[in-house]
Amino acid sequence: MAKLMTRRRAIGIFAAAAGLPLLYSSSVANSSPSAFVWSGQALGAPAKLILNDHDAARAHRLIELVVTEVARLERMFSLYRDDSDIVELNRAGGLVAPEPEMLALLHVCYGFWESTGSLFDPTVQPVWELYRDHFAKPGADEQGPDATVLRDRLKRVGFDGVKFGSGRVAFTRPGMAITLNGVAQGFVTDRVVEILREAGVESSLVDMGEERAIGAQQGGEPWRIGLAATQDSGEPDAVLSIVNRAVATSSSAGFVFDQSGSFGHILHPRAGATPERYRRVSVIADNAVTADALSTAFNLMDVASIRQVLRGYPDACVDLIDLTGSRQELGRQA
Template identity: 35%
Template sequence: MNRRRFLTIAAAFAACPARAGVPQVWTGRALGTEARIVLHGADRQTAAGIFARVEAELAQIESHFSLHTDSALVRLNRDGRLGHPAPEVTELFALAGRIHAATGGAFDPTVQPLWLATATGGDTEGARRLIGWHRVRVAPEEIRLSPGMALTFNGIAQGHAADRIAALLRGAGFGDVLIDVGEVAALGRNGAREWEALIAAPDGAELARIGLCDRALATSSPMGTRIGGGAAHILDPRGGRPHWSTVSISAPDAATADGLSTAFCVMDRAAIDRALAGFPGARIEAIA
């Protein structure tokens, strides 16, 4: 899938006071999208070592959740079972279950067969019969799917990656960092000011401009990428259609913001407000 997020982070290096020093910047790719990290408080040599650790962590996340490599997720979809999943895998499954319940099933990683059928002109009605998070069995020793099921974590994995990198950098002693791996985690400040996020619609129109400090941001646009001759790439597992063209959510962690922004695209405002009540730290930053 192409990048479905329409989020621009304005680092505003020139606006940083001289005492803040020159930030170190890493760019690369993660989970199929362009990635970028802006790090304050490190010289070039120190940053090189830290960024090497970042790349290793991103490779590990790809090995768990990518749909384009021989990842744990690909093996689970192929075999119907995954023995002894890594703790971070079961943790993300648990969060997915929480978001699934809070959104009344609007967030459901078992939508993958429907996504593939829609993208390829396949049997969408047959694919709908394979959807059902309640049929996913998760235990420390094994994750198991019912026959024919398949999962995608494209609606939450980029946020998970941002959180993992944030934890790595925080643990290394860095408190002023911007992490953009498709979804954003902002630690501390950008010099004397907060990190600034410009939230834009798929056509580039500005929807909002907000400051971020120790907070994450995720933005989803159903028609940002089209599949199967023009269908929205964010599908309602329950059979509905998108209610919004763009939804942007901030939260203390990026995985929660990511999952909620994905689900909210196919929910009405009353249902969104009910779901938000289950995540007191999350809030809507833009919805259109």
């Protein structure tokens, strides 16, 4: 049976401000005269918003607006809801009159699919389902699914088989399905940042599955983000200081299908195997959707390939730990 974790990656907020509560409570709380914290859920994962604003009424209105918008986007992108647009797309093989945000995110996915040599591929979902169903059975073969069945599932994978335009999204091969879990959290985080910036917010830390900072903390100090391979790691293996930047971390250990942890959730779209390269890969970028997508794809690449892809993203850098425990920093801030 799969060893479930609440998030596909773990990343912690450290010393955001004195006295800020770090427990998720599905509520809005005042932790200082001008700091407001909302904690809840977004796309099946814990979410948090820290908003610094001296106008309490405005802060609460903005938080309500954010919660409403996140719920609206969740109805499009969540695989955890039977009534979501993506579940309907996977069920029917097509979606009529898709929402603009769905089309926008598919365009984003196509860009990352191209830039990563097709290693970022949301159509890997049928392979993910194969591993899930295999290890959910009592006495499942610890070596994984049957190789012939796996090869058949891999024939359904390929983002070039997703056709989308203003009037419809459709799969061109039978049995296809997509997951946006490797990018939707970053997309939603960026949308929340957009809402807050349009309202004039100058200091906030947004975590809708990935973290992105607006400005610095109230006192001018950077926001501090802790990195770890899994949410229950206890202590971070590194702490980043960020201002107006986004951070996303992916790790194959963040979700595993089997009790031994040999089969993780980050699957190669052509081989179907779980790579064993890194304990974690963290990407720092100017926006959360870029950090989110690249952190997923980079788990499938060697360091030389990561460096090559980073040339196309001059605002991004990588902080990773390999299986030996060695830490490397790649890109602009390295």
